[in-house]
Amino acid sequence: MTILDGKKISNDIKDEIAIEVSKMKKRGEKVPHLAAVIVGNDGASLTYVGSKVKACERIGFESTLVKMASTTSEIELLKKIEELNADDQIDGFIVQLPLPKQIDEQKVLMAINPDKDVDGFHPTNFGKMALDMSTFIPATPFGILELLDRYKVETSGKHTVVIGRSHIVGRPMSILMGRKGFPGNSTVTLTHSRTENINEIIKQADIVISALGVPNFVTADMVKDGVVVIDVGITRVPDETKPRGYKITGDVDYENVSKKASYITPVPGGVGPMTIAMLLKNTLLARERHLANS
Numbered sequence: 178m179t180i181l182d183g184k185k186i187s188n189d190i191k192d193e194i195a196i197e198v199s200k201m202k203k204r205g206e207k208v209p210h211l212a213a214v215i216v217g218n219d220g221a222s223l224t225y226v227g228s229k230v231k232a233c234e235r236i237g238f239e240s241t242l243v244k245m246a247s248t249t250s251e252i253e254l255l256k257k258i259e260e261l262n263a264d265d266q267i268d269g270f271i272v273q274l275p276l277p278k279q280i281d282e283q284k285v286l287m288a289i290n291p292d293k294d295v296d297g298f299h300p301t302n303f304g305k306m307a308l309d310m311s312t313f314i315p316a317t318p319f320g321i322l323e324l325l326d327r328y329k330v331e332t333s334g335k336h337t338v339v340i341g342r343s344h345i346v347g348r349p350m351s352i353l354m355g356r357k358g359f360p361g362n363s364t365v366t367l368t369h370s371r372t373e374n375i376n377e378i379i380k381q382a383d384i385v386i387s388a389l390g391v392p393n394f395v396t397a398d399m400v401k402d403g404v405v406v407i408d409v410g411i412t413r414v415p416d417e418t419k420p421r422g423y424k425i426t427g428d429v430d431y432e433n434v435s436k437k438a439s440y441i442t443p444v445p446g447g448v449g450p451m452t453i454a455m456l457l458k459n460t461l462l463a464r465e466r467h468l469a470n471s
């Protein structure tokens with residue numbers, strides 16, 4: 178069994194990006210600048226956004242964190258997005274999800290200039306992804322592809338079962354794994370809360386990608402020997418023995434499933450750090466495109 182070490186690979190990617198940044202500096206060019214907008218005080222979201230901004234600093238990007246109150250109206254947020262779209266200093270930005278209930282998420286994502294949409298959530302970019310056109314691939318699916326690529330995990334002709342149909346992970350992942358090329362060329366089944374006989378389907382999988390957010394949903398009896406397991410779950414589960422009072426738990430019963438797997442991602446240290454690295458990669462790409470078009 179091989180552990181798909183997202184912590185190590187994400188550090189390799191960050192080092193590679195840092196080299197590109199120092200080359201930009203030597204050429205006298207502006208370095209990439211990522212902005213992140215967070216609305217409200219959700220603990221997990223604040224942690225994720227904080228990690229994204231910290232990662233920018235580490236590799237030499239500029240970053241801006243825009244914190245808005247949980248009572249922010251849709252109009253106020255849309256105005257902020259217009260400002261970021263118009264700001265020539267900012268190459269790319271994200272609006273952290275989920276948003277408070279008074280704000281229509283789709284309206285917000287549609288307002289982001291697709292050229293600055295480093296999350297790849299705008300319909301234009303999502304459509305380009307589905308049509309194999311060059312675009313920003315959403316960071317979590319992009320990170321999973323990168324892990325499969327760097328560990329040379331065979332995906333061609335394999336049956337990939339994706340669990341969960343979220344717009345951020347499950348849906349794009351199902352499209353990407355079926356694309357022509359590597360990683361890809363899989364036969365994909367997208368499963369969700371209405372899937373009948375889900376256990377039987379998962380049992381047939383060569384590759385399981387779980388993005389459900391239900392701790393220990395995937396158990397050893399549900400998978401076949403030699404399975405490749407990608408665990409996207411990051412649920413906070415109360416744990417009094419931890420200093421923060423919780424532990425991060427994946428969708429997969431790692432201890433037992435890992436005994437049957439050929440490759441598996443740990444939680445934490447698997448997909449999570451890859452998401453941040455690929456957001457940085459998209460921001461570097463945004464900077465390069467911005468420069469080419471200026």
Ligand code: GUN
Nearest residue numbers: 271272273274275296316
């Ligand atoms: N919420 C959970 N994952 C993500 C992500 O990748 N991007 C944004 N903007 N919000 C998220």
